Amino acid sequence: MSYLFLKGCTELLSCRKLSKNFHDYLSSLFTRTVYRISRKYYKLKNTSDLVGDFLQDFYEKLYKLCELVLKNTNQIKSIDAYVNQSIANFLKMKFESFVKEKEKILSLDEKVDKSGKGDDEFIEIIGYEYEEDTFSKVIAEDVFEFFLKECEKKKTDMKRYICSFISQEISNEDRFSNPNWSDANKYKIRERTKKFIRDFAEKFSVEEKVMGLVLKKFMSEICKKMNLNS
Structure with a gap:
């Protein structure tokens, strides 16, 4: 998986163009991550329509992301873990905005210590x-x-x-x-x-x-x- 990401980033930075293979790879990765996060944190069932919109927004950050990864490839222990975590953080923010706009936000089971201890x-x-x-x-x-x-x-x-x-x-x-x-x-x-x-x-x-x-x-x-x- 890391090979596909690195190859896609190299092509993006050199040609300033997103290849079809790279798009398909990211689309598949986004679909799986959207499915997992939407159910784990927000209890949403039908999120397939959101994948395309979220992915387009992510493309705005992709160029910078690729630059950072390619520059530090030898220092990052796991490209796959880094990519997955970056996408997960991005999607959590997108879902937070989405559920608020739709007035469907549910409890995230945040355990806040009301006494202030800790x-x-x-x-x-x-x-x-x-x-x-x-x-x-x-x-x-x-x-x-x-x-x-x-x-x-x-x-x-x-x-x-x-x-x-x-x-x-x-x-x-x-x-x-x-x-x-x-x-x-x-x-x-x-x-x-x-x-x-x-x-x-x-x-x-x-x-x-x-x-x-x-x-x-x-x-x-x-x-x-x-x-x-x-």
Whole structure:
């Protein structure tokens, strides 16, 4: 399977054209993954009509994906695992939007600890120095885009909340909070932000290592820009 993907990517980058064989391969892979995810997470039965639409959206990311894979082929332990995980993450995001629009979203059996216990253990992933292996880094690139979209769905200034929260966790100082926030508001914002990050990781099945890389990327790209403009 990895041979087909690598061959298709090579042709795509050299000819700037998607071959029929590569399209058929991706279509088959998408069909199986859509079937599995739709039933495991969303309990949807008839999803065959969605495969084509989701696949077309995925093609927008395919060129960059191929570049990353071909550049790091020798460092990725399993091309098949990487491709499957990238497609699974992409489809989870697409299904989340789909079910909300159709008002058919069902419980994902998210086990949220209402007492708040365990939050600090989870948030320690921000400061932990993970080895940035190629596989986790590439997955984090995809998850980062999903994370930004989830932030933008919030009516609150979630990006600033996250920057404020991460800066406190890493350096014990807050360069992003609004001077008008009272101590009570700061506490509520902190708790709301922790829940947002935790819920995102659980909803999209993001492992701690990848989530840590996502938050570090958020700090270096989003927060740094915000700090310069403030």
